[in-house]
Amino acid sequence: MDGTADGRPTDFRRVVSFHPRGGRLNSVQRRAFDTHADRWYTEAATTTPPLDAAALFGRTAPVALEIGSGMGESTPVMAAARPELNVLAVEVYKPGVAQTLHHLSKTSVDNVRVMRGDGVHVLETLIPSGSLAEVWLFFPDPWPKTRHLKRRLVTPAFTDLVADRLRRGGVLRMATDWEPYAEQMLASGTAARKLRNPHPGWAPRPEFRPVTRFERRGLAEGREIFDLEFVRR
Known part of the structure; x- marks a missing residue:
């Protein structure tokens, strides 16, 4: 990860996580x-x-x-x-x-x-740095094909960046219906030195998050919904 003059991490991701449309x-x-x-x-x-x-x-x-x-x-x-x-x-x-x-x-x-x-x-x-109360990332593209895994947004570098921008006690909330990506999210958040997981693993669904069309589609196809929550130390 490169850095700015004030030491903030920047420009870690060269492969974008979205596809041009x-x-x-x-x-x-x-x-x-x-x-x-x-x-x-x-x-x-x-x-x-x-x-x-x-x-x-x-x-x-x-x-x-x-x-x-x-x-x-x-x-x-x-x-x-x-x-x-x-x-x-x-x-x-x-x-x-x-x-x-x-x-x-x-x-x-x-x-x-x-x-x-x-x-x-x-x-x-x-x-x-230290300015956000929360970051929400709900149902990002899971890029399920092996050749596209490098496009996934959530990596240790991403969670480090988010942790830097969260204020102390701030929360990163994520959700996905793709289990391999959920495991990657959990590992990436756990690896972030400035974040802690207040739950044994997966988080309960936030009460404020409604059921999205992506979630409905995943449930209809028999997939489990995984919520994650990490708190800035």
């Missing part, structure tokens, strides 16, 4: 983006580091970073259940960003901001 918006997404971007949206590429969360959210509150918020169906639900948090939902695909804005527009939730960007890049370049 088209960015075409459907009519609902285009309308949502055009209508609500000014209120809830920001670009990682145009954000001056370090992130000024109080200015972005218009209030001072602990920040939870959701990496890979996807189409955003669960983001407003989780934010509504955790009103004490400012939730920064980071998603690399513009259709997902726009769909999240659409979901937000159907609620009264206002403690969410949606950022388009690579979650690791955001952690590396925008998030100061």
Whole structure:
């Protein structure tokens, strides 16, 4: 892992964990983006580091970073259940960003901001050390084929990076329905010197996390759901 001038880890991952996709918006997404971007949206590429969360959210509150918020169906639900948090939902695909804005527009939730960007890049370049209350990574791409394992996001280097950005007592929460990846997540979190697992192994499901479409699909296919929780020492 390389480092910045202030000693923060940076730029550890050369193989991205997402696959390039088209960015075409459907009519609902285009309308949502055009209508609500000014209120809830920001670009990682145009954000001056370090992130000024109080200015972005218009209030001072602990920040939870959701990496890979996807189409955003669960983001407003989780934010509504955790009103004490400012939730920064980071998603690399513009259709997902726009769909999240659409979901937000159907609620009264206002403690969410949606950022388009690579979650690791955001952690590396925008998030100061010791500043996050929580990091959420729910159902990332498991990359099940052997030739694609190097694309998996969760590695010891990733959990070290997250640990650096969490404040003392902050929490990394993850979930997957792919058992080999769950084992990799558990090993990577356990290997992080600044993290501890408060459970014997798997964590109970967080009450605020709704059942996502990925989870429903996994359950329908007979797979087990694995939740993990690591606390910053």
